Amino acid sequence: MISGASIVVQRLAEGICKRGHEVLVISASDRGSHYMSRHVGICVIRLRSFPNPIRVNQRFVLWSRREVSNGLNDFLPDILHLHEPFSLGLGAALASRSMNKRPAVVLTIHQLPWFITSYLPPLLNSHRLVESLIWAYSRWFCQFLDATITSSDTIADITCEHLRQRSVVITNGDLTTFSNKLQSLDEAQALRAKYSLDPGLPIILYVGRIDADKRVDLVVRAAAKAISSVKAHLLVVGNGRQLPEVIRLSEALGIRQFCRFPGYVTATGDLPGLYRLSRVFVTASEVEIQSSVVLEAAATGLPIVVVDSSSMPEFIANGVNGFLVRPRDTDAMAECITLLLKNGDLSRRMGKANLELARRHSSDHSLKMHEQFYRSLIRNS
Numbered sequence: 001m002i003s004g005a006s007i008v009v010q011r012l013a014e015g016i017c018k019r020g021h022e023v024l025v026i027s028a029s030d031r032g033s034h035y036m037s038r039h040v041g042i043c044v045i046r047l048r049s050f051p052n053p054i055r056v057n058q059r060f061v062l063w064s065r066r067e068v069s070n071g072l073n074d075f076l077p078d079i080l081h082l083h084e085p086f087s088l089g090l091g092a093a094l095a096s097r098s099m100n101k102r103p104a105v106v107l108t109i110h111q112l113p114w115f116i117t118s119y120l121p122p123l124l125n126s127h128r129l130v131e132s133l134i135w136a137y138s139r140w141f142c143q144f145l146d147a148t149i150t151s152s153d154t155i156a157d158i159t160c161e162h163l164r165q166r167s168v169v170i171t172n173g174d175l176t177t178f179s180n181k182l183q184s185l186d187e188a189q190a191l192r193a194k195y196s197l198d199p200g201l202p203i204i205l206y207v208g209r210i211d212a213d214k215r216v217d218l219v220v221r222a223a224a225k226a227i228s229s230v231k232a233h234l235l236v237v238g239n240g241r242q243l244p245e246v247i248r249l250s251e252a253l254g255i256r257q258f259c260r261f262p263g264y265v266t267a268t269g270d271l272p273g274l275y276r277l278s279r280v281f282v283t284a285s286e287v288e289i290q291s292s293v294v295l296e297a298a299a300t301g302l303p304i305v306v307v308d309s310s311s312m313p314e315f316i317a318n319g320v321n322g323f324l325v326r327p328r329d330t331d332a333m334a335e336c337i338t339l340l341l342k343n344g345d346l347s348r349r350m351g352k353a354n355l356e357l358a359r360r361h362s363s364d365h366s367l368k369m370h371e372q373f374y375r376s377l378i379r380n381s
Contacts, residue, residue, distance in 0.1 A: 002264070003058065003209070004292040005110040008172045009083055015367040017041050024075040026068055026088065028059045034067065045071045047088070054119055055211065056239050057264075061088045069095035072103075079374050082107040085141045093144035104377035107141075108149040109159055109167065115287040118213040135162045146377055151290035152311035170369045173295040173361035178272050180301035180355060191273050195235070195260055202232045202341050205278035205302070207271070207293045208285070210240030217242070217249055218284035218330055224253040225334035230341040234259045237274060267296075275300035279347060280340040286327050288312060299358035303350035305336045321353035 009025070017023045017040065029035065029046035037044050047067050049059035068091045072080070080096050080103040082089040089107065096102055113131035120127060139162070142148070148167040150156045156167045184190075192199050204223050210216045216236065223234040236246065236259065243261065250259045265271045275281070281297035286309040288294070294315060297304050304322035306312045316322040323336040340347045 003055075005083055007267070007292055008108070008110070011172065011174060011363055012081075012367070012370060013042055014040055015363060016370065019367065019371060021371075022075075024071065024077065026064075026071055026092065028061045028088070030059065032059070043075070054241065055209075056241060056243075061091075063091060064088050065091035065095050068092045069098065072096065072099060076101065077103045078378050079103055080105045082145075083110060085138060090141070093141070097144070102381075104146045104374075104381045105144055106147045106149060106373075106377065107145050108151075109155065110289055112155070112158065112287070112289070113138075115213055118287060119211075139163055146381070147373075149373070152314050154311040154314055155289050168373055170366055170373065171290060171295075171361040172292065172366050173299065173358055173363055174267075174292075175299050175358055175362045175364075177267050178275060178296045178299035178358075180276060180299075180351075182276065183273060187273050188277055191270060191277050194270070195262055195274075197233050197235070197260065197277075201258075202230075202279035203277055204232055204234045204337055204341075205237070205275065205281050205297070206235070206283060207237045207275075207281070207296070208283065210236070210238050210243045210246055212242060213285065213287050214240070215284040215286065215328075216240075216246050218328060218333070219282050220246055220249050220253065220255075220259075222282065222284070222330040222333035222337060223259075224250070224255045225330065226337040226341065227255050227258055230338055232258065232279070232341055235274065235278065236261050237263075237265050237271065239264045271296075272300065275302060278302060280305060280337055282333065282337060283307070284328070284330075284333065286310060291315070295358060295361055298354035298361075301351035301355050303340050303347050304354065305333055305340070315357060317353075321350050321357055 013023050013025050023042045025042055026045045028049035032049055034048045035046050047061045047064050049061050052058040052060050072095055080092060082092055085107060096105055113134035117127040117130050142163055149170055150167040151171045153169055156169050160166045206219045208214055247261055250256045275297055281302045282305045284307055286307050288310045290311055294304055304316055306316050307327050308324035309327050316324055318324040325332040
């Protein structure tokens, strides 16, 4: 299972490398043990790692300063770009301070404190305390940074309020992998056969992790209400700790026969085609910094139903390229899904508007913005 943040890192590393720059990536080992490799011209150092107890098939680095320090001193970067501020990020930030030529250090913010506390038991009643402690740690961590990056103005406003410094806003989309162009004339037929999808039924699509913070249970509840009036498939693509629970919920709601749970599907495989095959994309997550999957759905011309929370109003204009519904309002979500399933003209009009949205957030634009920002950091260092 791959997270949205790791996908952003991979696109950035590969894109910057293709633009003629040398790139070193330091990350958790997928094997558990330390090793080095090369990937499309990029040197990759994989550090000893341990299974993440709250994420399926993900691993984390416990402490890494010595290994990171060795890697940085061998590579001598101009820019040290961090993507988390804790174990590996902290080790890298501390290691950079002892280098003969300190690189400019920047952090992309992929999560906010309440994204983390969404995993805490609701009866614990300590969310505010934990969040305040994380913000305090984050302010302390900023002493190691020359700048921060966020992918939306909404998140930049929130972090500025708590961190007392303004982030640079650079969005992350992908028009290369995801588009509305069919790969073959029989793409739809082949995918429907492979994933046991009835050719006569439209598809409600969810893509992403199936964990507590993503609230996939609400998508299933909304889809069940929509399916009661318009027969359709619910296709839930992804993996996570709550997958068995979500499957049981579909059984309890009486829609299991209409649901498909294929697990993780790669972006280089069937995923773009499954977006193109679907009628509407839905997510009930309230914790999106930007949402890679929303921009993927937009790039394939899908209308989108999302929660009016976090950064989503920046990307979805209610009634124009999708619908914004109140958090946890499954009735409203079901109504929007039903309308898009019934009204093909509205669905196509919203999908066309999303193609324009995706063009404004292309990977090429993101790479240019990152490169310009890196150069400005070097000039000012």
